Amino acid sequence: MSSGRRDRIEAAWRRFRDWHRRRPFGAGLFLLAAGVVIGLPPYASFRLGDVVLSIRTIGGLSALLIAALLLICTVALWTRPQYRVAAGVTAIVVSLAALVSSNLGGFLVGTVLGLVGGALALAWAPPAGPSAEPDEGREGETGSSPSSFRSAGTTILVFGVLAAVPAVSRSAEPVPAAEVSAAAVTHGPPSGRAWVLTASVLRLAGLQYLGVGTTRMGDATVAVLRFTAHRVDLTSLRQTSELADGHTGTITAPPGSVSTATGDPVELLTLRLTGTLSLLGLIGIPVDFTPAQPPPLVLPYLTFTDVTVVNTDLKHARLVIPQAKLTVT
Amino acid sequence: MKRSESRGRIRWGRFAGVLGLALAGAASLVTGLSQGALAASFAVSGSSFQVSADQLVGEGFVLYGDVDRGSGAAHVVAVGAFRKATLDNFCQSIFLPKVPLVGDTTLVLTSGGPGGMAATDIVLGIASLTGDLTLTDTQIGIDAGQLTKGPADAKGQPGAFGMQAGTATIGRLRQVAWSTNAQTLRLKNLAVSLRSGKNECF
Numbered sequence: 001m002s003s004g005r006r007d008r009i010e011a012a013w014r015r016f017r018d019w020h021r022r023r024p025f026g027a028g029l030f031l032l033a034a035g036v037v038i039g040l041p042p043y044a045s046f047r048l049g050d051v052v053l054s055i056r057t058i059g060g061l062s063a064l065l066i067a068a069l070l071l072i073c074t075v076a077l078w079t080r081p082q083y084r085v086a087a088g089v090t091a092i093v094v095s096l097a098a099l100v101s102s103n104l105g106g107f108l109v110g111t112v113l114g115l116v117g118g119a120l121a122l123a124w125a126p127p128a129g130p131s132a133e134p135d136e137g138r139e140g141e142t143g144s145s146p147s148s149f150r151s152a153g154t155t156i157l158v159f160g161v162l163a164a165v166p167a168v169s170r171s172a173e174p175v176p177a178a179e180v181s182a183a184a185v186t187h188g189p190p191s192g193r194a195w196v197l198t199a200s201v202l203r204l205a206g207l208q209y210l211g212v213g214t215t216r217m218g219d220a221t222v223a224v225l226r227f228t229a230h231r232v233d234l235t236s237l238r239q240t241s242e243l244a245d246g247h248t249g250t251i252t253a254p255p256g257s258v259s260t261a262t263g264d265p266v267e268l269l270t271l272r273l274t275g276t277l278s279l280l281g282l283i284g285i286p287v288d289f290t291p292a293q294p295p296p297l298v299l300p301y302l303t304f305t306d307v308t309v310v311n312t313d314l315k316h317a318r319l320v321i322p323q324a325k326l327t328v329t
Numbered sequence: 330m331k332r333s334e335s336r337g338r339i340r341w342g343r344f345a346g347v348l349g350l351a352l353a354g355a356a357s358l359v360t361g362l363s364q365g366a367l368a369a370s371f372a373v374s375g376s377s378f379q380v381s382a383d384q385l386v387g388e389g390f391v392l393y394g395d396v397d398r399g400s401g402a403a404h405v406v407a408v409g410a411f412r413k414a415t416l417d418n419f420c421q422s423i424f425l426p427k428v429p430l431v432g433d434t435t436l437v438l439t440s441g442g443p444g445g446m447a448a449t450d451i452v453l454g455i456a457s458l459t460g461d462l463t464l465t466d467t468q469i470g471i472d473a474g475q476l477t478k479g480p481a482d483a484k485g486q487p488g489a490f491g492m493q494a495g496t497a498t499i500g501r502l503r504q505v506a507w508s509t510n511a512q513t514l515r516l517k518n519l520a521v522s523l524r525s526g527k528n529e530c531f
Binding site for chain 2: 022023024026077081089092095097099100108112115116118119120122123124125126127130171193194214217218219239241243244245247249251261269311312313314315316317318319320321322323324325326327
């Protein structure tokens, strides 16, 4: 019983040995390893002491593609050894391409494995007749000179292609983002959430009040005060907005510093403005403007102090904030 | 016996020749990468790290909130993304506490000079950022799901706060971030060093 099983295992091993000796098996193993090393990291994470390094590449797709090609080469080498030159050259090309496009070719290891595998595939010679057996050691050198010229030729071709690929891909740089802004003039994209602007001094120049309008905020339509201005100066700016799940993003400028928004003009949609209206710096009038309680009179130049503005939109501004600090809490 | 006749061989001379040429090609590509001639795309995330630069000049800037889950733990971040960004005197450091045998270590990457680092479609998970901010064609208060000016993938949850700008310039950039993703990153004069102790960019 047990000897019968051993015989069967031995027979299976012999069959496997005969099988793998008739094809570039080692070359395939190297390519398989290269495919795994290049293909896995974009989807894996490593632990290094207390630090977890997870590598998520936008170019993860190219890693997957390269890994798939290497695996196809492996299968081709094992099932169709007669295509070993094509598979070997392909493996070398994609291994070199991986260097540029996918995490430095699996941190160099994948590329080196792929190059070794590809070179083994090109150097593999099919089983010869019984007469060729004795001079196995020497034939490698005598028989190689014309064919190594050929393989050198293919390799040079490979480098030519590789040198051309980055040049082509670089000439196809992404188009500038000019065309998108034109559509947003009157009916811009729906607003997200209201955001809050506070300043110790708010100075508006070239101000125009365009009445009460509506805008979309999330799923709701809300009434807003519509302003345009050519220049907005904010002293001690602080802007807060809800980012996600109740967390707040804050942009602050140092106390006393002046941030400016300029435009031709700047559009401002406001839900509420509270503060003190300063008339010629002499008289302070507390104000609270909302769409239900709009400002009775708007002059081209207005100055508010200790002001809080709840906005939905600010558009077409050139914004300068010195020593800005962005924090998430 | 039959099996010795049916055995394939490796022509080692040819193997050495092909491998030599292929490795030479790989070496020239790596040299090109380190000199910034070619672009490598990679991204590392999972621990907060510092980035500093004398100046960042970017095109196609968007900012919105998101939750970074790169390291397993969730961190709320401000996602800042650029279609194109160029950084002068770029420095990035990752603090590695209690590394076995050597203790606290800091991994520092620097890319000196003007335009030391250039990236396309770069998406940063920002914990905090300081710098002199100049934005042009700014829109504040856009639905984060409707952002148009940044990289194609850089969009937040619909209904959430978002802002975008045609161009962004950040002087004296100091940033703590949780993740960086980029389509391409080019680092000129790249120098990687390990410093002992907590010895970061700023």
